[in-house]
Amino acid sequence: MISYTLNVDSITKTFGRRLIFKNVSLNCEQPGIWGIAGPNGSGKSTFVKCLCGIISPSSGKITHTLNGREIESEELHNHIGFVSPYLVLYDEFTAEENLKFFAEIRGVKYNQAKIDYLLNEFLLFDRKKDFVKAYSSGMKQRLKFLFALMHSPALVILDEPISNLDNSGKEKVYKIIGEEAKKSIIIIASNDDSDLALCSSVLELTNYKSEQF
Amino acid sequence: MIWKILLFLIIAFVSVAGIAFPIVEKPEFWYQFPLIPGLEENAKIIFFHVPTSWLTVIAFLMSTIYSIKYLRRKDLIDDAKAHTAAQLGMIFCILATVTGAVWAKFAWGSFWSWDPRQTSIFALLLIYGALFALRSAVEQEEKRATLASVYSIIAFVTVPFFIFIMPRIMKGLHPGSADDTHSGPVVDFKMNSNMLLIFYLSLIGFTILYYWMWQVGYKSMIYKDKLNKQF
Amino acid sequence: MTSIALFRKDLASELRTRYAINSLLMFIIVTISVILFSIGNEKISDYLSGGLFWVVVFFTAMSGLARAFVSEEERGTSLLLQLIASPATVFSGKLIFNLVLVFSMNVVIANLYTALFDAFVIKNLLLFSTAFLFGSIGIAISSTVIAAIIAKAGSKGTLYPVLSFPILLPLILILIELTKMSMDGTAFEEGYIEVAVLICYDVIMISASYLLFDFIWKD
Numbered sequence: 001m002i003s004y005t006l007n008v009d010s011i012t013k014t015f016g017r018r019l020i021f022k023n024v025s026l027n028c029e030q031p032g033i034w035g036i037a038g039p040n041g042s043g044k045s046t047f048v049k050c051l052c053g054i055i056s057p058s059s060g061k062i063t064h065t066l067n068g069r070e071i072e073s074e075e076l077h078n079h080i081g082f083v084s085p086y087l088v089l090y091d092e093f094t095a096e097e098n099l100k101f102f103a104e105i106r107g108v109k110y111n112q113a114k115i116d117y118l119l120n121e122f123l124l125f126d127r128k129k130d131f132v133k134a135y136s137s138g139m140k141q142r143l144k145f146l147f148a149l150m151h152s153p154a155l156v157i158l159d160e161p162i163s164n165l166d167n168s169g170k171e172k173v174y175k176i177i178g179e180e181a182k183k184s185i186i187i188i189a190s191n192d193d194s195d196l197a198l199c200s201s202v203l204e205l206t207n208y209k210s211e212q213f
Numbered sequence: 214m215i216w217k218i219l220l221f222l223i224i225a226f227v228s229v230a231g232i233a234f235p236i237v238e239k240p241e242f243w244y245q246f247p248l249i250p251g252l253e254e255n256a257k258i259i260f261f262h263v264p265t266s267w268l269t270v271i272a273f274l275m276s277t278i279y280s281i282k283y284l285r286r287k288d289l290i291d292d293a294k295a296h297t298a299a300q301l302g303m304i305f306c307i308l309a310t311v312t313g314a315v316w317a318k319f320a321w322g323s324f325w326s327w328d329p330r331q332t333s334i335f336a337l338l339l340i341y342g343a344l345f346a347l348r349s350a351v352e353q354e355e356k357r358a359t360l361a362s363v364y365s366i367i368a369f370v371t372v373p374f375f376i377f378i379m380p381r382i383m384k385g386l387h388p389g390s391a392d393d394t395h396s397g398p399v400v401d402f403k404m405n406s407n408m409l410l411i412f413y414l415s416l417i418g419f420t421i422l423y424y425w426m427w428q429v430g431y432k433s434m435i436y437k438d439k440l441n442k443q444f
Numbered sequence: 445m446t447s448i449a450l451f452r453k454d455l456a457s458e459l460r461t462r463y464a465i466n467s468l469l470m471f472i473i474v475t476i477s478v479i480l481f482s483i484g485n486e487k488i489s490d491y492l493s494g495g496l497f498w499v500v501v502f503f504t505a506m507s508g509l510a511r512a513f514v515s516e517e518e519r520g521t522s523l524l525l526q527l528i529a530s531p532a533t534v535f536s537g538k539l540i541f542n543l544v545l546v547f548s549m550n551v552v553i554a555n556l557y558t559a560l561f562d563a564f565v566i567k568n569l570l571l572f573s574t575a576f577l578f579g580s581i582g583i584a585i586s587s588t589v590i591a592a593i594i595a596k597a598g599s600k601g602t603l604y605p606v607l608s609f610p611i612l613l614p615l616i617l618i619l620i621e622l623t624k625m626s627m628d629g630t631a632f633e634e635g636y637i638e639v640a641v642l643i644c645y646d647v648i649m650i651s652a653s654y655l656l657f658d659f660i661w662k663d
Contacts (some may be wrong), residue, residue: 016289017438018355054526057663058287074530080526088520090453092460101456104449105528105537147524284659339610346606350597356663360593363656366588367611370652371645374614378621379642 004066004079004154005029006051006185011060011178013046020046021205023032023060026183033177033193035199036189042205044189045084051187052080066154078106081148085141091133095124095143098132099150106207118146121172137164145173156180159189174198220425223418230411231260240405243403247405258316260411266309269337272423273303277369280362288436292358295365296348297430301423303341310334329379336375340368450537454512454543463515466654468508468549475500476556493563494623498616501552501583505546506605509587512538513595522595526661535657539588539650546584550576568631571639574632575622578642582615585646589653592660611649618642 008026012019020043028034036046037055049055050062053076064079071079089098102111119125122142132140141164148156161177162170177186177198188195196202227409236246236254246256279295312332314324323329347364351357479496488496516522525534554576557564566572590608597603618638622641625635 049663052527054523074532077530080527084523086520087527089521089524090457090521091519092457099458101449101453102528105446105453105533107446107449190488284656287605336534336610336613339613343607346603347593347597350594350603352598359659360596363659364593364607366656367652370648371611371614374618374641374645378614378618378638437583 002067002154004185005032005064005156006187007018007063007065009061009063010050011050011057011062013043013055014058024203024205026203028187031125031181031185033181033188033199034110035193035196035202036187036205037191037196037202038205039073039191039207042207044205045086047060047205048082048084048159048187048189051157052082053077059086064155076107078151079154080157081151081153081156083141083144083148083157083161085163087144087147089132089140089143089147091131092134094129095146096128098143099146102147102150102177106151111150111152115146115150115153117173118176121176122146122169123172138166138169141165142169142172145176149176152184154184156184156186157189158186160192161188161190162192162195170194173191217425218422222420223414224422227260227411227415227418231257231415234407234411237258240407244407248409255316255320258312260415262309262312263412264318264416265305265312266334267416267420268305268423269302269334271420272298272305272427273337273369273372274342275427276302278364280365283358283362284366285353289354289358289438290431293431293434293438294427295362297427297434298429299341299344299365301426303338303345305423306334306341310338314373332379333375337372340365344368366439373385446533447536447540448619450525450529450533450560451540451544457515458541464511464545466510468504468545470551471504471507472500472549472553472556475503475648476553476560480560488561488563489546490563490565490627493561494627495620497528497553497557497564497623498579498619500557501550501579502609502612502616503605504549504553505583505587506608508549508585509542509545509584510594510601510604511592512542512588513591517579517595531658531661532654534661535588535592535654538592539584542588542591543581543584546580549581557631566623566626568626568632571622571630571632571635572626574639575613575619575626575635575642578639579615579619579622582642582649585649585653586611586615587647589660592657596660615642615645618645 006026006028008024009027010023012022012024014020024047026034036044036047046055050057053073054064064076066079090101093101099115100110116125119128122145124139124142124146127135127139132143135143145161148158158177161173165173174194177188180186181198188199190196214333230244230280234244234246236248236256238248240247276298279291279298283291283295290318310331313334317326317328317331318324321328344365348357348361479500513522516525529537587608590604590611594603594607618641622635622638623644626636
């Protein structure tokens with residue numbers, strides 16, 4: 001049994017002298033769904049990027065542990081799945097080529113069974129040999145879920161997971177999130193009430209736009 | 214305040230002495246400079262040209278040190294210090310290049326002849342120029358500071374190659390070069406004591422001037438930044 | 445291994461889009477023909493043709509090597525790359541890609557150049573090949589790290605040669621000197637120090653870029 005914990009200890013992020021968020025803490029110790037809510041500009045996206053290690057916080061500490069051992073920042077990326085509207089996939093490749101390259105660059109095994117299952121669930125199986133540039137934005141969004149889940153990460157971070165999706169797409173996403181939540185930590189950053197309804201606890205970020213310090 | 218008065222006195226004395234003191238074959242009085250074969254009257258440039266090129270190098274070194282500091286601590290004040298050092302370095306670099314070229318016109322017959330030192334200072338000029346081009350291309354403060362710091366460190370590690378490879382490729386004309394036969398290392402033995410005194414006074418004076426300018430520069434940069442953020 | 449995978453991805457992408465290859469090839473042809481036109485029927489000296497060789501190499505490198513990072517940044521795929529690979533992997537993957545690109549480009553230039561310029565005669569082939577090998581590596585390293593910097597900066601095209609030239613200048617000076625030597629037929633032993641400096645440049649630049657790449661790559 002894998003035990004993964006994420007511990008965010010009062011992190012603060014500033015860009016120049018603009019404060020994005022201040023003293024935010026979050027503690028995820030067992031599988032489940034956490035939500036991050038807040039108005040536009042409250043730093044939800046910045047916060048989840050900090051969790052992935054793409055942006056380093058100005059102060060405070062984020063620790064990821066796997067089976068009691070802290071994960072090095074060099075290998076953190078292989079334990080995280082990430083979906084976000086500003087994520088762009090390589091559109092000169094087909095969906096399948098994209099996924100194969102991701103597995104190779106990550107240095108993990110290409111899990112055919114899991115990917116076929118996910119392709120079927122997200123209704124992309126017949127289109128897997130099509131170039132991504134021919135995809136609609138909803139299909140791209142569904143492909144991003146494949147990107148996030150293909151390597152069975154222990155921490156899945158979803159930034160506005162249902163943007164660009166139709167109703168059946170949303171239902172699929174919720175179903176998969178429910179399945180994944182049994183074994184991994186899921187963090188959803190969103191303003192949508194139906195997203196936040198899935199979460200067992202929600203962290204509210206406040207807007208510091210006019211704040212000076 | 215004491216420092217500023219002292220600085221004024223030093224610079225004033227150096228300017229007057231450096232320009233007005235006569236050069237004679239056999240110096241008898243304290244205010245007379247000895248004749249250096251191959252340099253003659255042109256030797257007086259040493260009081261102004263050498264300090265500027267020295268400060269060009271010092272400013273570059275300081276800019277690199279504060280760049281490393283910035284990357285370690287991510288404190289924008291370090292970036293302001295590095296940037297101010299680079300700005301002053303650019304000014305002194307231009308001064309050194311121009312004074313050097315004017316001197317070269319009279320000593321070597323042409324403004325520019327790709328002597329190793331000329332090439333090196335030209336490379337420094339290019340590095341400073343590239344650094345400012347990079348800075349003006351980036352909007353966001355932190356990104357600008359990080360990229361400029363990285364670039365100045367990378368540029369700094371290439372400098373030893375200039376020092377090492379240049380004399381092998383080009384013949385040195387500059388006084389003090391290894392294969393310079395007619396005027397030799399000027400600083401070592403051809404200058405008499407009063408010339409050395411003024412030379413070192415000038416070096417000290419210019420260094421204090423630089424330090425003062427640097428402090429004023431980075432402080433004003435920090436204040437300007439704070440004022441901009443107030444609204 | 446992960447960096448090889450990244451290289452393969454870049455190669456596949458390049459073969460499909462042909463963005464860098466086409467512009468590099470056209471640039472080689474354009475620069476060489478500009479030199480040929482400006483020479484006309486004049487006889488140019490050997491040394492000059494040796495120097496011009498590296499001028500062609502420099503400007504060709506400037507036209508295509510930024511692609512490695514700029515294309516990721518322009519299409520917005522650098523976030524994706526940050527999510528699937530460590531900075532070390534990204535840097536070495538892109539470096540391998542640029543190495544291959546620089547090598548094939550330089551081989552093409554060298555062949556075209558030898559065919560078109562009568563004055564370009566290399567007497568000591570061993571010395572020239574050594575200079576060529578380590579020179580290409582040095583150009584690839586420096587241009588990769590500068591490409592990473594300008595990809596994160598705003599104005600991309602114009603800034604690249606401006607930033608690269610001071611960094612590549614010592615390298616180019618050594619290369620021109622070594623080319624002169626190999627044209628004179630100098631023994632390898634006599635060019636030993638220059639070759640050593642050349643290797644030093646490569647080693648120092650790769651260590652510095654590797655250490656500093658984290659700062660460039662992470663936002």
